[in-house]
Amino acid sequence: MPGLTQRQLKAQETKKRILDTALALFGEKGFDHVTVDEITAKSETSKGAFYVHFNSKYDIFLEKFKEIDEFYADFMETLPKEMKSYGKISLLVKSQMVYLRDSLGKDLLRTVYVSALIPNKSDYFSNMERQLYKLVYKIVEEGQIAGEIKEDRSPGELTMVITRCMRGTLYDWQLFDHFDLVLEGEKFIQAILEGIQKEI
Incomplete structure (x- = not known):
């Protein structure tokens, strides 16, 4: 090129x-x-x-989040092949929380989420073609095939549960003082993973 x-x-x-x-x-x-x-x-x-x-100042946020989606794509390449699927999800959540805390920060992330609620704005955050959703879906699907994750819910349903857990943790970060984003993210996703993990 x-x-x-x-x-x-x-x-x-x-x-x-x-x-x-x-x-x-x-x-x-x-x-x-x-x-x-x-x-x-x-x-x-x-x-x-x-x-x-x-097109507008809101597009600045979308550009920043496209960078974050590149982080997710790069993250996938770093995951050890032999790691269990629930370990990959846990590591993804921890890495996301560290990245957003250090790259955007609390105040700027608050502005991003508030701005995303403005009517007639982009549906970027709910777009299931985003790298985040595709990555979680892939890990869940592979986990079900490998017998590591329960199959009573579809990969799509579990992807929504896991990504809602991520967004919920980020939301709570805005609400509570002295909130350790990384630690709370790990605790929250662990509770979810215990519910979907197959007994071995």
């Missing part, structure tokens, strides 16, 4: 500068208190450049 042209490299650099600036401003002031004008001024870009890369 040929290398990128100078123009393409510059466009990538501009997009990253807008993205990083906007995320920093959202974290500092809150999503609703940041304007596109402020993002472009602070990132030293034009409004036209902003709209070349993003």
